[in-house]
Amino acid sequence: MVTQKDVAKKAGVSFITVSRVVNNEGNVKEETRIKVENAIKELGYFPSFSGKALNSGKCNTIAVSTPINYDVNGRAEYLMRVLSGIDEVAKSLQCDVLLSNFDEDDTTYDYLRPFRQRKVDGIIYVGLKQMPQIMLDELKTFRFPCVVIGDRLTESSLSWVDTDNFSAGYNSTSQLIQKGHKDIVFFGLDKNVFNQNITHREQGFLKAMKDFLGKDESQCKIIRASYDFDSISKSFEDFILECKKNNSLPTAIFSATDERIPLMLRILYNNNITVPDEISIVGFDGFLMNNPFLNFQIATNIQPLKEMGQTAAKILFERINNPELEPTSKIFTVPFFQGDSIKTL
Amino acid sequence: MVTQKDVAKKAGVSFITVSRVVNNEGNVKEETRIKVENAIKELGYFPSFSGKALNSGKCNTIAVSTPINYDVNGRAEYLMRVLSGIDEVAKSLQCDVLLSNFDEDDTTYDYLRPFRQRKVDGIIYVGLKQMPQIMLDELKTFRFPCVVIGDRLTESSLSWVDTDNFSAGYNSTSQLIQKGHKDIVFFGLDKNVFNQNITHREQGFLKAMKDFLGKDESQCKIIRASYDFDSISKSFEDFILECKKNNSLPTAIFSATDERIPLMLRILYNNNITVPDEISIVGFDGFLMNNPFLNFQIATNIQPLKEMGQTAAKILFERINNPELEPTSKIFTVPFFQGDSIKTL
DNA sequence: CTGAAAGCGCTTACAG
DNA sequence: CTGAAAGCGCTTACAG
Numbered sequence: 118m119v120t121q122k123d124v125a126k127k128a129g130v131s132f133i134t135v136s137r138v139v140n141n142e143g144n145v146k147e148e149t150r151i152k153v154e155n156a157i158k159e160l161g162y163f164p165s166f167s168g169k170a171l172n173s174g175k176c177n178t179i180a181v182s183t184p185i186n187y188d189v190n191g192r193a194e195y196l197m198r199v200l201s202g203i204d205e206v207a208k209s210l211q212c213d214v215l216l217s218n219f220d221e222d223d224t225t226y227d228y229l230r231p232f233r234q235r236k237v238d239g240i241i242y243v244g245l246k247q248m249p250q251i252m253l254d255e256l257k258t259f260r261f262p263c264v265v266i267g268d269r270l271t272e273s274s275l276s277w278v279d280t281d282n283f284s285a286g287y288n289s290t291s292q293l294i295q296k297g298h299k300d301i302v303f304f305g306l307d308k309n310v311f312n313q314n315i316t317h318r319e320q321g322f323l324k325a326m327k328d329f330l331g332k333d334e335s336q337c338k339i340i341r342a343s344y345d346f347d348s349i350s351k352s353f354e355d356f357i358l359e360c361k362k363n364n365s366l367p368t369a370i371f372s373a374t375d376e377r378i379p380l381m382l383r384i385l386y387n388n389n390i391t392v393p394d395e396i397s398i399v400g401f402d403g404f405l406m407n408n409p410f411l412n413f414q415i416a417t418n419i420q421p422l423k424e425m426g427q428t429a430a431k432i433l434f435e436r437i438n439n440p441e442l443e444p445t446s447k448i449f450t451v452p453f454f455q456g457d458s459i460k461t462l
Numbered sequence: 463m464v465t466q467k468d469v470a471k472k473a474g475v476s477f478i479t480v481s482r483v484v485n486n487e488g489n490v491k492e493e494t495r496i497k498v499e500n501a502i503k504e505l506g507y508f509p510s511f512s513g514k515a516l517n518s519g520k521c522n523t524i525a526v527s528t529p530i531n532y533d534v535n536g537r538a539e540y541l542m543r544v545l546s547g548i549d550e551v552a553k554s555l556q557c558d559v560l561l562s563n564f565d566e567d568d569t570t571y572d573y574l575r576p577f578r579q580r581k582v583d584g585i586i587y588v589g590l591k592q593m594p595q596i597m598l599d600e601l602k603t604f605r606f607p608c609v610v611i612g613d614r615l616t617e618s619s620l621s622w623v624d625t626d627n628f629s630a631g632y633n634s635t636s637q638l639i640q641k642g643h644k645d646i647v648f649f650g651l652d653k654n655v656f657n658q659n660i661t662h663r664e665q666g667f668l669k670a671m672k673d674f675l676g677k678d679e680s681q682c683k684i685i686r687a688s689y690d691f692d693s694i695s696k697s698f699e700d701f702i703l704e705c706k707k708n709n710s711l712p713t714a715i716f717s718a719t720d721e722r723i724p725l726m727l728r729i730l731y732n733n734n735i736t737v738p739d740e741i742s743i744v745g746f747d748g749f750l751m752n753n754p755f756l757n758f759q760i761a762t763n764i765q766p767l768k769e770m771g772q773t774a775a776k777i778l779f780e781r782i783n784n785p786e787l788e789p790t791s792k793i794f795t796v797p798f799f800q801g802d803s804i805k806t807l
Numbered sequence: 808c809t810g811a812a813a814g815c816g817c818t819t820a821c822a823g
Numbered sequence: 824c825t826g827a828a829a830g831c832g833c834t835t836a837c838a839g
Contacts, residue, residue, distance in 0.1 A: 118519075118580070120816055131826050136818060146824055163578035167515040168816030172831040174463075176512065178560070178581070187546035188768070197542065201532035204563050213576060215523070216561040218549050231558060233508035235463070235832095236523070379754030409724030410755035423533070465832055476810050481834060491808055513832030517815040580816095 119162045128156035139164055170235070178213045179203075179433060180237040182228055184221035184245060191376040191404060192245070195422065199243055199266055202426025210434055212238075221245065228252050232261055238437045241429050244268055246312065262436045264429040269313065269448075276436065276444040278429045282314045285418040285451035286321020286371075289399045292416075292453060293369045294329045297462030298397060300367040301326070302338045304353070304377070310343050315373045318401060322371055338367065342377070349377045353384050361388065368462060369397040375404040375417055393460040403454065416456035421449050464507045473501035484509055515580070523558045524548075524778060525582040527573055529566035529590060536721040536749060537590070540767060544588055544611055547771025555779055557583075566590065573597050577606055583782045586774050589613055591657070607781045609774040614658065614793075621781065621789040623774045627659045630763040630796035631666020631716075634744050637761075637798060638714045639674045642807030643742060645712040646671070647683045649698070649722070655688050660718045663746060667716055683712065687722070694722045698729050706733065713807060714742040720749040720762055738805040748799065761801035766794050 121139070125132040130149060137145050138153040145153075156162070170176040181203060185196045200214070207214050215237055219226045221244075228248065231237045239262030242248060247268050256263050257274045265277040293301050303322045306315045319339070326332040342352035360366045372378055378400050385392060392398055392413075403419030405411065428447050436442050466484070470477040475494060482490050483498040490498075501507070515521040526548060530541045545559075552559050560582055564571045566589075573593065576582045584607030587593060592613050601608050602619045610622040638646050648667045651660045664684070671677040687697035705711045717723055723745050730737060737743055737758075748764030750756065773792050781787050 118816090122816080132816090133818085133826060134824090136816095137825090140818085144824060149824080163575075165516075165816055166579040166581045167512045167521065168831090169818075170512040170831090171510075171516055171816075171833085172818050174831080187542040187549065193542045194538070197532040197538045200561075204532065204561075208563075213560050213562065213581065215558050216545075216549075217558065218553075230508075234511040236511045236558065383754065383757065408755070409728065410753070412728065463832090467832080477832090478810060478834085479808090481832095482809090485834085489808060494808080510832055513815090514834075515815090516817085516832080517834050519815080 118165070119160045120165070121162070123160055124153065124156045124162045127160060128152045174235075175238055175437075176235060177211060178215055178237045179207060179430070179437075180215040180217045180231040180240045181243060182217045182219070182231070182240050183243040184219055185243060187218065191374075191402075194404060195402075196243060198422035199426040199429075202423035202428075203241060203430045204426075205423075206427050206430035206434070212434075224249075229255065229261060229263075232263075239263060239433045241266060241426075241433055242268075260440070262433055262440075264433045264436075266425055266429050267314065269446075273446075274444055276432050277446045278425050278432070278449070279446070280314070280420055280425070280449045280451045282317035282451070283321040283324075285401070285453070286318035287325045288321070288453055289371055289401075289416075289418055290322045290325035291329055293371065293397065293399060293459065294325065296397075296459055298369040298459075299330055300338075301369045301371060302340060302356075302367040304370055304372045304381070305339055305341050306373055307341045307343045307348070318373055344376075346380065349380050350384070353377075353381055357384060357388050357390070366390065366396060369399065369459070371399045373401055375400040375402040375415065378405060378415055379410075393458045397459040399459065401451075406454075413458065414454070414456035415458045417454050418451040419454050420451055425449055463510070464505045465510070466507070468505055469498065469501045469507045472505060473497045519580075520583055520782075521580060522556060523560055523582045524552060524775070524782075525560040525562045525576040525585045526588060527562045527564070527576070527585050528588040529564055530588060532563065536719075536747075539749060540747075541588060543767035544771040544774075547768035547773075548586060548775045549771075550768075551772050551775035551779070557779075569594075574600065574606060574608075577608075584608060584778045586611060586771075586778055587613075605785070607778055607785075609778045609781075611770055611774050612659065615791075618791075619789055621777050622791045623770050623777070623794070624791070625659070625765055625770070625794045625796045627662035627796070628666040628669075630746070630798070631663035632670045633666070633798055634716060634746075634761075634763055635667045635670035636674055638716065638742065638744060638804065639670065641742075641804055643714040643804075644675055646714045646716060647685060647701075647712040649715055649717045649726070650684055650686050651718055652686045652688045652693070663718055689721075691725065694725050695729070698722075698726055702729060702733050702735070711735070711741060714744065714804070716744045718746055720745040720747040720760065723750060723760055724755075738803045742804040744804065746796075751799075758803065759799070759801035760803045762799050763796040764799050765796055770794055 121132040121135040124135045130153060134149060135153055138150050181200060183196060185192045187193050204214055215231055217231055232240050241264050243266045267279060269279040270277050303319055305319045306312055323334055323337060326337050340352055340356045342349040390396055398415060400415050400417040403417050405415050432445055466477040466480040469480045479494060480498055483495050526545060528541060530537045532538050549559055560576055562576055577585050586609050588611045612624060614624040615622050648664055650664045651657055668679055668682060671682050685697055685701045687694040735741055743760060745760050745762040748762050750760050777790055
């Protein structure tokens with residue numbers, strides 16, 4: 118490996134001067150600089166990162182720590198979009214990204230390990246559920262540079278970036294109501310699979326139903342399913358069958374996530390129910406945009422994932438460069454996308 | 463930051479003994495070991511990576527270097543699956559993965575930068591097209607530890623992992639022929655968008671047509687399109703229209719990639735052509751498996767992406783641990799998946 | 808079984 | 824404008 122010493126020898130200067138040239142420090146005679154630069158080129162010298170990291174305490178790398186499985190389609194897509202935003206900012210600051218994946222069910226996993234090892238200057242956590250309390254406490258106590266994406270932390274002692282799920286839920290529902298819909302069903306998550314974001318969407322839905330239609334929670338129909346195919350399929354099929362039996366099909370369905378809409382469409386199709394003529398649909402996430410299998414666009418709420426990644430990275434780097442900085446947070450508005458799946462009644 | 467010195471002080475030993483305990487070196491009195499371990503726990507000591515890296519020359523990190531855009535769906539999926547295999551192996555060896563993305567059109571980009579900086583011990587390159595010759599030359603000359611995925615290099619001086627596209631193309635075509643198909647069209651790539659893998663699939667197709675049906679290249683129908691929506695759409699639509707005019711619909715189509723099949727299905731549907739009754743379809747990649755929008759499975763060739771990632775990582779780590787090792791390569795068989803999209807004539 | 812010395816590649820004061 | 828010294832956190836011989 119070529120070191121500053123080798124370059125120094127070749128250029129006939131001390132290695133300190135080489136360091137000066139490499140770091141563009143100035144205070145180097147033009148002639149000397151050229152000599153050194155030539156030696157660097159000839160020898161193909163590249164500054165070693167660990168030497169520098171050791172005495173600067175900075176490693177110009179951040180970790181994206183996530184339990185999101187690379188193999189699962191919808192999830193991986195979420196991660197990749199966030200990552201593309203993070204990567205863009207990191208690159209602009211000449212930083213690298215360590216992608217650190219772990220099994221959420223592994224309770225012994227140390228989320229902060231890469232930081233503890235000083236392999237990274239800070240961490241962006243992209244989770245499905247909340248980080249364990251013990252980690253949150255530690256982050257807080259030791260003021261580790263960390264930004265959480267997609268999980269609004271109640272503690273103001275940590276930085277996070279999230280979307281305004283409540284308003285988006287409220288807004289989507291009022292859009293439906295404005296178009297004449299009154300009989301709207303929310304397709305939410307099973308009570309035992311807690312997800313704060315989806316809960317907020319549901320709360321937004323309920324609030325709009327109350328505000329605009331005067332309906333209490335007890336008067337609102339909510340169906341529920343877990344994340345898996347079978348659960349979604351069973352839950353929605355049962356619901357549709359019941360509706361047909363009672364001749365009580367709602368005019369619109371607000372699905373808590375886009376992920377389950379393909380299945381819903383299949384079930385509706387099998388039951389000869391047309392979208393949006395007989396039933397309108399609104400989703401959430403923006404994962405079905407321009408899907409080649411659809412010849413119309415599903416109305417949805419498009420999460421600004423790339424922007425969230427960018428912002429999280431910016432917050433993190435500011436914090437890294439200024440350890441005194443207090444934690445900050447940012448809530449993103451989720452733009453509503455009209456699509457072709459809502460009928461005006 | 464807590465260092466070995468701090469631990470040593472607390473435990474009343476020298477920092478060298480601490481190093482011994484941390485690295486499980488043995489030659490430490492049980493009593494001393496316990497004292498040190500307690501001090502480590504109390505202080506929350508974690509070995510710093512850069513100190514270790516500096517004198518071992520190893521950093522326990524590998525880079526996955528790729529021009530694949532995180533935002534583009536089919537591509538990102540390919541990357542993620544490969545990555546999941548790489549990650550699994552890296553994790554088992556207590557290594558981290560640096561995900562290094564770059565713009566393929568940026569000719570000044572230095573693919574090997576993370577390695578030159580000694581930020582990683584080696585690189586796995588996951589590309590769309592071949593690495594620039596200048597990089598290949600450099601890898602060869604300096605014997606950098608690097609494994610290329612998805613690009614069969616002619617130079618035996620580099621390690622790579624690839625799939626046997628020719629055999630898979632040959633095999634798929636013969637499956638069609640065995641089922642009674644004679645009039646088979648290959649939907650390949652525009653001549654100006656060279657992609658070695660897809661070319662091999664096409665060559666496999668041609669060979670099977672020759673071997674089993676005695677058809678020369680000139681007697682085989684091949685349609686072509688680029689990667690983009692418009693090109694695929696126009697090319698396939700024109701073809702179908704022409705077939706209808708001449709009443710010459712083939713009995714089967716072999717699409718070079720699964721990525722374009724959704725569009726093909728849409729166009730066939732619009733033209734009232736049913737799959738597989740009127741036309742059979744075979745794809746390539748395995749990206750449409752269990753797609754919620756399809757109520758049948760498309761026959762395809764499933765690239766073993768995860769396994770490829772695993773193997774690439776294994777090859778890389780072996781090479782890192784033994785620099786004398788000669789480059790190796792592995793060609794994966796692409797299993798054929800029957801699906802429901804082929805009619806027996 | 809334990810510790811003092813030297814060094815990995817680099818930078819940060821300090822001296823000249 | 825340039826260099827000798829000290830040190831970042833660690834490990835690898837070597838001595839005892």
